[in-house]
Amino acid sequence: MIKRRTLLAASAALGLVMGGAAFAQDVPKIGFVYVGPVNDGGWSQHHHESAMQMKEHFGDAIEVIEQESVPEGADAERVLTQMALSGADLIFTTSFGYMDPTINVAAKFPDVKFEHATGYKTADNVSAYSARFYEGRAITGYLAGAMTESNKIGYIGSFPIPEVIRGINSSYLHAKQANPDVEIAVVWLNTWFDPAKEADATQALLDQGADVVLAHTDSTAPLAVLEKAGAYGFGQAADMAEYKPTPRLSSIIDDWAPYYIERVQAVVDGTWESHNVWQGIGDGMVGIGEFTGPIPEDVLAHVTQMKEDIASGAYHPFTGPINKQDGSAWLAEGEVADDGTLAGMDFYVEGVSGSIPN
Amino acid sequence: MIRLERRPQPSTLWTALTPVLAVLLTMIVGGIMFAALGKPPLEAIRTIFWDPLFHPQFASYSRPQLLVKAGPLILIAIGLSVGFRAGIWNIGAEGQYIMGAVIGAAVGLAFYPSDSVLLFPLMVVAGALGGWLWAMIPALLKTRFGTNEILVSLMLVYVAENILASASSSWLRNPEGQGFPGSRNFKQWPAVFNDELIANTGMHWGVVAAFIAVIGAYVLMARHIQGFNIRLTGEAPRAARFSGVNPARIVLLCLGVSGALAGMAGLFEVTGPAGQISIDFGSGYGFTAIIVAFLGRLNPFGILLAGLLMALTYIGGELAQLMLGLPGASIQLFQGMLLFFLLATDVFTNFRIRFVGREVA
Numbered sequence: 237m238i239k240r241r242t243l244l245a246a247s248a249a250l251g252l253v254m255g256g257a258a259f260a261q262d263v264p265k266i267g268f269v270y271v272g273p274v275n276d277g278g279w280s281q282h283h284h285e286s287a288m289q290m291k292e293h294f295g296d297a298i299e300v301i302e303q304e305s306v307p308e309g310a311d312a313e314r315v316l317t318q319m320a321l322s323g324a325d326l327i328f329t330t331s332f333g334y335m336d337p338t339i340n341v342a343a344k345f346p347d348v349k350f351e352h353a354t355g356y357k358t359a360d361n362v363s364a365y366s367a368r369f370y371e372g373r374a375i376t377g378y379l380a381g382a383m384t385e386s387n388k389i390g391y392i393g394s395f396p397i398p399e400v401i402r403g404i405n406s407s408y409l410h411a412k413q414a415n416p417d418v419e420i421a422v423v424w425l426n427t428w429f430d431p432a433k434e435a436d437a438t439q440a441l442l443d444q445g446a447d448v449v450l451a452h453t454d455s456t457a458p459l460a461v462l463e464k465a466g467a468y469g470f471g472q473a474a475d476m477a478e479y480k481p482t483p484r485l486s487s488i489i490d491d492w493a494p495y496y497i498e499r500v501q502a503v504v505d506g507t508w509e510s511h512n513v514w515q516g517i518g519d520g521m522v523g524i525g526e527f528t529g530p531i532p533e534d535v536l537a538h539v540t541q542m543k544e545d546i547a548s549g550a551y552h553p554f555t556g557p558i559n560k561q562d563g564s565a566w567l568a569e570g571e572v573a574d575d576g577t578l579a580g581m582d583f584y585v586e587g588v589s590g591s592i593p594n
Numbered sequence: 595m596i597r598l599e600r601r602p603q604p605s606t607l608w609t610a611l612t613p614v615l616a617v618l619l620t621m622i623v624g625g626i627m628f629a630a631l632g633k634p635p636l637e638a639i640r641t642i643f644w645d646p647l648f649h650p651q652f653a654s655y656s657r658p659q660l661l662v663k664a665g666p667l668i669l670i671a672i673g674l675s676v677g678f679r680a681g682i683w684n685i686g687a688e689g690q691y692i693m694g695a696v697i698g699a700a701v702g703l704a705f706y707p708s709d710s711v712l713l714f715p716l717m718v719v720a721g722a723l724g725g726w727l728w729a730m731i732p733a734l735l736k737t738r739f740g741t742n743e744i745l746v747s748l749m750l751v752y753v754a755e756n757i758l759a760s761a762s763s764s765w766l767r768n769p770e771g772q773g774f775p776g777s778r779n780f781k782q783w784p785a786v787f788n789d790e791l792i793a794n795t796g797m798h799w800g801v802v803a804a805f806i807a808v809i810g811a812y813v814l815m816a817r818h819i820q821g822f823n824i825r826l827t828g829e830a831p832r833a834a835r836f837s838g839v840n841p842a843r844i845v846l847l848c849l850g851v852s853g854a855l856a857g858m859a860g861l862f863e864v865t866g867p868a869g870q871i872s873i874d875f876g877s878g879y880g881f882t883a884i885i886v887a888f889l890g891r892l893n894p895f896g897i898l899l900a901g902l903l904m905a906l907t908y909i910g911g912e913l914a915q916l917m918l919g920l921p922g923a924s925i926q927l928f929q930g931m932l933l934f935f936l937l938a939t940d941v942f943t944n945f946r947i948r949f950v951g952r953e954v955a
């Protein structure tokens with residue numbers, strides 16, 4: 237028994253010697269946790285690329301550690317704990333499902349700072365950050381309304397969560413601005429990324445008579461189907477430039493780099509504080525891809541102006557009068573939606589048919 | 595010239611030796627792969643196998659995590675090994691694991707927010723039942739219609755995944771979750787939270803159940819008549835039939851046991867480390883357990899060690915990603931090598947190598 241114990245002690249000492257050298261640096265260590273592989277072509281890849289831009293910006297002044305394909309749940313909690321133990325100063329957790337694990341681990345490491353993407357819970361050392369993608373939806377929605385000839389546009393929904401419902405409402409409201417007769421058909425997929433399902437859904441919407449399809453899922457499969465059918469669509473999360481000039485008319489691009497640079501700078505300067513931000517076109521978090529394809533001059537001028545107005549704050553995509561689906565009043569003439577209602581949006585606006593699954 | 599010669603009896607020495615050899619070969623070839631990726635190979639191997647146990651910064655945290663990760667693997671693998679001994683190939687433990695979690699959680703959530711002490715045991719039973727029922731589908735189809743249990747059980751994994759998705763986004767969704775998919779979090783419900791039994795040991799009920807299953811499987815296989823029947827069915831099906839073993843009953847027994855254990859593993863996971871039913875709940879334990887069962891030579895105590903070793907490569911692999919920037923896929927490749935080398939070196943168990951001189955034509 238004694239022998240075994242001394243062996244353990246010796247092993248532990250050896251581990252100490254071997255492990256000591258790796259932790260000598262004292263530049264800030266920035267961790268990123270991704271839900272998918274860093275080459276998924278969508279969500280995780282954009283976070284990773286933004287992280288790499290941030291790394292390039294700071295050079296040797298910081299160190300970046302990353303972990304990809306981390307399942308949401310028990311594994312996430314372990315990965316975050318290990319990252320915190322390894323001496324990370326700031327950890328970005330880039331998927332909604334990391335919210336509870338982030339809050340749990342943050343409570344155990346008060347000196348480590350956390351930034352959680354797209355959630356709603358914060359703490360003294362946990363910030364939440366998200367993008368106002370509905371601003372981009374206003375622009376792609378207007379284009380969809382202007383370009384449809386069948387007066388029917390399709391929308392591929394991922395999960396029936398406020399984020400996606402906002403996108404549907406914003407798209408529909410602005411499609412209607414361009415074309416008062418427009419109708420929207422929604423298909424729910426319950427996934428963020430499944431090229432086969434996305435392609436099937438696109439085909440189903442085309443079969444129902446839609447000739448422009450907006451997607452809230454991350455793959456390029458819908459554009460591939462639209463290309464064959466001669467219909468139109470948009471890049472989602474990425475520019476998807478390989479589908480220029482058609483079927484892709486424009487795109488909504490996630491650009492996290494400016495935010496990452498700003499927050500890492502705050503850690504370097506020692507000025508980091510917890511906050512809950514929601515940035516849009518004006519801050520650069522939501523990018524609008526180049527307008528391509530046979531868009532008429534007047535439509536082009538309108539969306540270009542709209543993009544500027546949203547960026548400057550002169551125009552809010554949810555400005556009254558807007559009624560809810562059941563006809564009850566939501567926003568009065570000129571009234572602008574508050575962030576609280578938008579964050580928890582669980583209703584369609586008037587004119588959208590069908591019901592939200594629950 | 596090298597020739598393989600069949601041994602009259604499988605070598606007991608090699609049976610014990612091949613897992614060790616497989617681990618060593620994995621380290622060597624894995625090290626070469628890491629070197630090819632431009633990472634220091636020795637440091638990578640040390641990070642995977644040594645640091646989770648002895649690293650001064652991580653070990654106190656990652657050592658208990660080994661049990662958390664190994665618990666479900668061992669529990670599922672024990673069940674699978676019983677069937678594999680009889681030549682019944684349940685490949686769908688992942689589906690049974692998911693269904694155990696979904697049905698167990700559903701039964702629990704139906705009583706929310708009860709704080710009865712009976713609720714957790716009830717959920718465990720429901721979880722076992724859920725996995726058992728899901729395994730009974732391939733079992734009955736096999737005994738009644740002679741379908742192939744490999745295909746049916748595997749296909750049912752995808753059905754289970756869709757049921758999981760619908761559960762987390764509709765009928766088990768947290769009504770206070772702002773519309774986001776995912777059930778209530780069991781960690782915030784003390785009556786049913788499968789917490790660590792002793793703080794900082796990683797020991798939760800699922801790990802206890804895994805240890806009990808190891809002993810139970812040993813008794814069944816080594817001491818019980820059904821264990822003998824199971825082995826006989828696997829090794830000599832005709833002899834088994836002549837000696838009066840009912841093959842249908844063996845199929846139902848083996849698939850039933852493995853389904854029930856996988857279902858329990860799912861329930862312990864969802865009420866403990868995972869905390870909630872979510873779309874990504876199934877994290878591949880059911881498939882990894884197949885590797886664990888074979889790595890452990892279908893022997894209960896071997897499976898115990900194999901489960902811990904597998905957990906070590908997971909946790910060490912995460913550390914290696916973190917500290918050395920190894921890509922996630924290289925860790926999966928590394929784990930795959932382990933099974934590959936095990937199967938490759940297995941040839942020595944049944945064959946012996948003969949070096950013979952060039953034969954004169």
